[in-house]
Amino acid sequence: MFKIRNLSAVVLFGFLLFFVSACSSSDSSTDSNANSEAESANGEANTSEPKYGGTFTMVTPADPDTLDPHRQSSIYTHQMAGFVYNKLVTYETGPDVDFTDYNVVPDLAEDWEISEDGTVYTFYLREAYWHDKEPVNGRQVNAEDVVATMERIIELPGHQAALLSEVESIEAADDTTVVFTLKQPFAPFLNFMANHFMWILPKEAIDGEVDLTTDAIGTGPFVLEKWDDNVQATYSRNPNFFEEGKPYLDELIYKVVPDQGARIAAFRTEQAEVIGGISPEELDTLVKSNPDITVREVLFPTQEQVYVNMEREPFNDLRVRKAISMAIDRQSMVDSIYGGGEVSGPVNPSLGSWALPLEEREALLPYDPEGAKELLAEAGFPNGFDTTLIVTDGYGEQLVRVAQWITEDLRNVGINAEMEVVEYATYFSERWPKVDYDIGVGYQTYFQEPDEWLRTQMHSQGARNWYNTKDSDLDEMLDDQRMILDENERLEKVHEIQRYILENVLNPIPVSTYYVMTPHQQYVKNYEPHASYGHIHMKNVWLDKE
Amino acid sequence: MGEYIVRRLIYGVLVLFIMVTFVFVVMRAVPGDVVTLQLADSGATEEQIQALETELGLDKSMIAQLGDWLTGAFQGDLGNSLWSGLPVTEIIGDRLPVTLQLSLMSIVLAILIGIPVGVISAVKHNTFIDHLLRITSVGGLSIPNFWLGLILLTGFALVFNWIPPLGYQSFIENPVVNVQQMILPAICLAITLSASIVRMTRSAVLEVLHSDFIRTIRSKGAKERVVIYKHALRNSLVSVITLIGLQVGYLLGGTVVLESIFSLPGLGSLIFETVSARDYPVVQASVLIFGAMFLLVNLFVDVMYGWVDPRIRNS
DSSP states (O other): OEEEOHHHHHHHHHHHHHHHHHHSOOOTTTEEESSHHHHHHHHHHHHSOOOOOOEEEEEESOOOSOOOTTTOOOHHHHHHHHHHOOOSEEEOOSTTSOTTOOOEEESSEEEEEEOTTSOEEEEEEOSOBOOSOTTTTTOBOOHHHHHHHHHHHHHSOSHHHHHTTTEEEEEEEETTEEEEEESSOOTTHHHHHTSTTOOOOOHHHHTTSSOTTTOOOOSSSEEEEEEETTTEEEEEEOTTOSSTTOOOOSEEEEEEOOOHHHHHHHHHTTSOSBOOOBOHHHHHHHHHHOTTOEEEEEEOSSOEEEEEOTTSTTTTSHHHHHHHHHHOOHHHHHHHHHSOEEEOOSSOGGGGGGSOOHHHHHHHSOOOHHHHHHHHHHTTOTTOEEEEEEEESTTOHHHHHHHHHHHHHHHHTTEEEEEEEEOHHHIIIIITTTTOOSEEEEEOOOOOSHHIIIIIHHSTTOTTOOSOOOOHHHHHHHHHHTTOOSHHHHHHHHHHHHHHIIIIIOOSEEOEEEEEEEEEOTTEESOOOOSSSSOTTGGGOEEOOO | OHHHHHHHHHHHHHHHHHHHHHHHHHHHHSSOOHHHHHHGGGTOOHHHHHHHHHHHTOSSOHHHHHHHHHHHHHTTOOOBOTTTOOBHHHHHHHHHHHHHHHHHHHHHHHHHHHHHHHHHHHHTTTSHHHHHHHHHHHHHHHSOHHHHHHHHHHHHHHHTSOOOOSSOOOTTTOHHHHHHHHHHHHHHHHHHHHHHHHHHHHHHHHHHHTSHHHHHHHHTTOOHHHIIIIIIIHHHHHHHHHHHHHHHHHHHHHHHHHHHHTTOOOHHHHHHHHHHHTOHHHHHHHHHHHHHHHHHHHHHHHHHHHHHOHHHHHO
16 A cells, blocks of 8 residues: 655645745746736735735626536536535645646545555545535534535436446545545546546535525635626635635625626726636737736637548548648647647647647647648549538637638648538537537537546547547557556556557547636736636635735 | 407417417427537436436427426416526516616617607708707617627726626615616617607608698697697607507517626526527526517507597597
8 A cells, every 4th residue: 555645745845836936936938927017016926925805706708507516517617616615636726836737636635545456545534614504504524425425426417427437335434534446446536536526515415405506515715605696606705714824815706797898898997806718809908908917828728629420431531530630720720810829639738748748749730731632632532522511609709710710721632611600509419419410620628637538539438429439449548548557657658549549540630729818907916727627726816905 | 448458468368379389399499409418428328318308307299398388387387497497487587677677778768868859850850950860860770789888888998997887786786786787788779779769750740740730730829839749749659659669679689689798687698598508498488578578568559559649549
């Protein structure tokens, strides 16, 4: 058995990094400021003592239908869940942690052990208390809560059940110890436990004493005071939060503002402290009127993809898929439509080191229209062919522009694709999952684990293999990497699989991952978001104003 | 008159029935279903999908579902949302007052602007003022209200560093905040409506002013103000009221976009959200309410005819 003394190691490491960063300037590759003055002000503020108090307002395009985090996979539900709930383990966030670093750190479990054969995970719970609301009334969190939550997750239909598919049994060894026994070694397990579906609920709520659709009682940094459906959710500071001294904000308000123009106007007039993903044009005008804002540039947690139906000709021919890939001028496309980004890969670069290095992605996914024409000729299509390409406008106008760009690129090599814009519900419940298309352009969901990016999409049994992709060698490699418990060894294997995919499978075809610009007000400090769901960084945020 | 209203109400219920049945069938005939939407990315098993279908009552035949829904609707039970599980009556109850208030404010604003301007334009016809007012009203008709909404919002933010406070509050909770939130979208909706009222009032008043009875009244020595307001305007109102009744349909359509621009949780934005989520019961109920509003307004318009024109009342 080996044991990780996580808490102390992380705290020590955190301190070291804090001092290092206090001396040097902050990470300038991901952090860019609207002007240099703001940058220096920001750098100084990082070294000063956090201030308590204040109200932080966020604006969101839509409210979830339910607050129940196990019944709903919607991003809106899970972003809000993170204020209130905790997981057993979570991802590290903070000034020294990159947006795409997936470091698993303690959350409700202060420590854990993994048996040598990798089949038994023992989690030791910390002393933590539920929010002081009926019927839980601030009692201590115990192992029964965790067991009941996990049983609920497995019982309910949905993606989250698949995350626990390798679990054989979950038991409470004592009040503060939970033992997970797996059917076989399963490398993604710990990462899956940090997944945003794994929010721990009190047993009373699972027994039906709390209406989880409209209320939420957790252990998190903020307590849900009131939720007016489609208007706003109001949260107050949790005075009993287990991370001593946190959070800093008195109040957090999550407001529904469906229109992008209205969200920008709200940010402009300081009615919102932060605003999510805005376009380069919008940023330009915003900086003109509000030069003091701080702008953060991060990788979008997913990618645009071109995917083909492998059961239809000619897409079952690897040469045709390669020709499609080589026809696309990825860099120019992402620069002109999104204002910046990079060539993507089978694992999205937002997963940090799990993705192939950028140089390798660029080498394996080249832009080469002449080569594409040659490949098409080899495949028996010297004059190209006609096809139909589907896309939906449900994700916004930019993806449609991507599809238009790709259609043009394909035409340049002789593939005449007629674009069909499909309404979102039809797209997401009929055309895409039921593989009713020739070729399509879309976004993938925000997967949090290389296993999801690879196996879920490309294994012949994958839950989201909506492409008819079948490759028995790939299946075997994908099953194998799940058994490799040594992280470095698994990383190697995951990279190898990605190279194999790009050379031999190539469906879905990764296009690019764009940079998201998220401005926040200059007085907002320690705003260091993470690529996972749930705004887990909000416990660290404070406001530098009177 | 009473018998007439009852007859109209019965027709109204029939129209609503046909409309709702149509929406019911169309919503289920378009591709995309709510169960797959909820479970598509989950890798759910066939049993889990069927279990959810049974839970939501979608495994029955369409006729049976329609029957269930209509039986419920006649008893005031509009079913539950297929996503949140909340009763539809509760959801609509929260949203309806917002749209009602917005529509009412816009109609009142539009009338307050439209009728006086229309009368002035008619009285001063072919003068500079008339031309100016007519050009302005053509402008008002041509501006799309969502564009005006965005311009107002961005303009206020840039020029005054002010926008209506976010987070809707009802008039009872906080009248000051509520009016601040409602006034801009109400103006946007009222501009188009008032422009058509101006044009209709102007031509109707002009026509009446040239009729024989006005000449008679004038020759009796009545004051010009009495001629215009008591006789000419009153006799023009029938066509203006008809116009307002018909325009309410466009107005309700306009709320869909403006509610979303101004973050108002009304019925318009609800329809928009629930159609794409395929939340059938909520869509049906919202359409029912919108239809009922339109029918009631037009019934009210018909009753108003009797009030402004005794000849109609007596016939």
